[in-house]
Amino acid sequence: MKPKNCRLFRTANLFWGANLKAMKYKYALILMLIFIGWENANAQSKFSATAGWGFYELANVGVQWNYSQISSLSLYGGTNFKKNETSQYSVGLSFDQTFRKPIVWKIKSGYSVGTIYWTSDNELYYFKNLSFPFMALLSYPFSNSFCVRVEGGVLFNAILQSDRKQNVEAGYPERVNGNVRLGIIYKLGSK
Amino acid sequence: MKRYLILLLAILLLNSIGCEKISYLPDNPFTGIPTKVLMHRGNGADTTLMQNTLPAAEYGLSKLDGIELDIQISKDGTLWLDHNNEVSDCEGNIVGCFQTLTDAEIMAFAECNGELRYHTLESVFALMASDYPDSYISLDIKGQYCEIVNTVETMQTMAHSVLALVEEYNMQNKVLVESSSIEFLKELDNQSMVGQCFIEFSDLDAGMANAAATKTKGISMNYGLEEITADVVNLVHEKGYGLVLWVVNDSADIQAVWNAKPDFIETDNADFKKYIGGK
DSSP states (O other): OOOOHHHHHHHHTTTTOOHHHHHHHHHHHHHHHHHHHHHHHOOTTTTTEEEEEEETEEEEEEEEEOSSSEEEEEEEEEEOOGGOOOOEEEEEEEEEOOOSSBBTTTTTEEEEEEEEEEEEEEEEEEEEEEEEEEEEEEEEESSSOOOOOEEEEEEEEEEEEEEEESSSSEEOOSEEEEEEEEEEEEEOOOO | OOHHHHHHHHHHHHHOOOOOEEOOOOOOOOOSSSSSSEETTTTTTTSSSSSSSHHHHHHHHHSSSSEEEEEEETSSSSSEESSEEEETTSSOOOOEGGGSSSSHHHHTTTTTTEEOOOHHHHHHHHHHHOOOOEEEEEEEOOOOOOOOOHHHHHHHHHHHHHHHHHTTTTOOOOOEEEEEOHHHHHHHHTSSSSEEEEEESOOOHHHHHHHHHHHHEEEEEESSOOOOEEEEEEHHTTTTOOEEEEOOOOHHHHHHHHHOSSSSSSSOOTHHHHHHHTT
């Protein structure tokens, strides 16, 4: 396979390649934001920790700021742990609202909108993307501190950069994807 | 706590499955054609002629394998040659848009100092059918920006007008159309008279994705967006598409692109063939 040019290798190496310094620089800010959120969360019960799977099938963790009883803002980061020789990373921000009245049993409905910056890197391509999820959600509280959330909806994707590293395969990220996300939310500072 | 850990483990387990969100095009080999060189806007860099006119077309046809022309449509559904969507008078004042003016109104502003500035595509087809039957023509289908009038219907009408002209002048397999209009390209599905190309302004990967999405037969791309080598052209052909590159003028670029063997090259340089050894 023939490389398109040297620049592609440099960008491709940002993640698992030789350029670890660049990787640190790029993700330090994200980790710092999550860390600050976590620290603040311990001081205020308005914060929750989140963990989930979804948004391009990535495992993701993050912090949620519950600034009102029904509304929250979430910041999260995700990875696929280099599954199938493809490294994927994401960082996302979402605005969520869960309606007060349960639709059945204790299950509440709501919606989530936001934006996700994500990258995909394998031996064929390096892509940078910006996606916009429009999700409906169902939330079920297991206890005062824990709840489970299922989201389903659509992701609209814009490709910011595509670097082809070879001239054998041709591919492109889908512009519209259906998406399911499963997550747990732990309210920090709660007893 | 145990059940939450199980839940977390389940989430991590889900991460091991999932769909691929990047579509890879299947192989659909296309052998390509011997590279044809088209004179951009008819006359290329020759400033003694007005671009996108019948004399310009005749000049280009006499020099290279064919020509590329910009196409507009009138209110009457006639295809006209011009790069701009506006119709102007002899002083350069805009008097309307092609799609809002009738053929008679366009003709009223066509002549300046004894020279006709606006010509129909039909006049070029008539010339090609009689004098240049082996030549090729690529039509750059222009969109509306001067005044938007029923875009979908207008683009569909343009597609049908092109097909009608091709049929009338027996120009099958001699005509390419280049467009980014989904409505226009969609109208040319399921026909084999003209080769339709998606005009791509970003990169070849986006071009192939858009060609696949619009079911076009090729990609029309600005030369210089990325390095075009024989390997790159082979990739495009392997995926089933043709490749049109524009506008290649510099002698070094001409040689490099010629060696890559794309299907069509558009140029302003009437001496193009000198740089490739008169091939």
